[in-house]
Amino acid sequence: MSPAKSVILVTGGSGLVGKAVQWVVENDSKYGQREGEEWVYLTSKDGNLIDPAATKAIFEKYRPTHVIHLAAKVGGLFGNMAANLDYFRDNLLINDNILFNAKEFGVKKVVSCLSTCIFPDKTSYPIDETMVHQGPPHDSNYGYSHSKRMVDVMNRAYNQQYGCNFTSVIPTNVFGPHDNFHLVNSHVIPGLIHKCYLAQENGTPFIMAGTGRPLRQFIYSRDLARLFIWTLREYNEITPLILSVPEEEEVSIKQVGDSIVKAMGYTGDYRFDTSKADGQYKKTASNKKLMSLNPDFQFTPFDVALNETVDWFKENVDTIRK
Ligand code: NAP
Ligand code: GDP
Numbered sequence: 001m002s003p004a005k006s007v008i009l010v011t012g013g014s015g016l017v018g019k020a021v022q023w024v025v026e027n028d029s030k031y032g033q034r035e036g037e038e039w040v041y042l043t044s045k046d047g048n049l050i051d052p053a054a055t056k057a058i059f060e061k062y063r064p065t066h067v068i069h070l071a072a073k074v075g076g077l078f079g080n081m082a083a084n085l086d087y088f089r090d091n092l093l094i095n096d097n098i099l100f101n102a103k104e105f106g107v108k109k110v111v112s113c114l115s116t117c118i119f120p121d122k123t124s125y126p127i128d129e130t131m132v133h134q135g136p137p138h139d140s141n142y143g144y145s146h147s148k149r150m151v152d153v154m155n156r157a158y159n160q161q162y163g164c165n166f167t168s169v170i171p172t173n174v175f176g177p178h179d180n181f182h183l184v185n186s187h188v189i190p191g192l193i194h195k196c197y198l199a200q201e202n203g204t205p206f207i208m209a210g211t212g213r214p215l216r217q218f219i220y221s222r223d224l225a226r227l228f229i230w231t232l233r234e235y236n237e238i239t240p241l242i243l244s245v246p247e248e249e250e251v252s253i254k255q256v257g258d259s260i261v262k263a264m265g266y267t268g269d270y271r272f273d274t275s276k277a278d279g280q281y282k283k284t285a286s287n288k289k290l291m292s293l294n295p296d297f298q299f300t301p302f303d304v305a306l307n308e309t310v311d312w313f314k315e316n317v318d319t320i321r322k
Pocket of ligand 2: 076077184279
């Protein structure tokens, strides 16, 4: 970024990843605030990004030079399965409004957020950045996945037609402070932390969904935030970049459950409800491209990140999103 004043607009600033970006900007000596940067964190109270007029008014008000685009309708496996159309439409409209206005207002760079669930269901492993459009996504979240794939299509087309510098990143499953701890419409880690807490409090069984066999890579929201900021400053391609821990750090849902039990200090029984869906078996992603560009990046160990998340959950249990 140029040393002249930059206005960096973070859409979805009140969410899991947006709050982590704010934390890194305010606390991290390497990736944090630099001279001349003004960071603006949007929430849905600043305007509904599904609405073209509200989105335009936000760009008129802040005149951003850069955008980190996080705002989205986000849910875990069960939320997606119940509402594929809503996930498709809301995200398609939000993304179109953001990129269209970024072009209209001459934004120098946009980094949008995709997800590893957008990759083809039937594929070879590890998955890499070249495979985004190579086959249908898993059926459980095809609405969300197709809307996110269209961001990559738009980025390419905005660059081709107007020379815009719009790119995207592809994170794996994210967790951390400020997550959505809803019992149904959340991702597995926040959902299970909340369920484990209730089991401990009420002396009821702690039940996880599915078989526990699926495999996932998890990224701590603060690591993802550091990498988002690095991408904004250093990554110069339109094509997406996978932001993931190494393949060797993939864990089963059963291992996640065991780690949550340990981090929560839970002493009761726990089991799996195999009548509930497993979703995609795995989506092992390669971080080779990332590590070739940012070889010194250090990921927070999973257990350290999980303990920080559980501590945050316990401190904020009365006000968490649930
Ligand atoms: P989140 O915690 O659910 O936060 C969503 C954010 O988007 C909130 O700030 C919310 O504002 C805002 N938002 C939602 N709908 C909006 C609308 N119509 N108008 C304006 N703002 C709206 O989500 P997150 O987990 O931080 O996700 C951030 C990005 O990462 C998303 O693009 C998501 O697809 C991607 N991602 C997430 C994961 C994951 O595991 N969480 C994995 C891969 C990729 P309010 O708080 O005001 O409602
Ligand atoms: P995904 O990575 O996009 O599939 O999303 P999730 O974060 O929802 O992870 C889903 C995996 O965790 C599936 O294998 C689920 O069966 C399993 N799982 C176990 N318990 C839960 C739970 O309480 N909530 C969620 N969302 N998933 C769970």
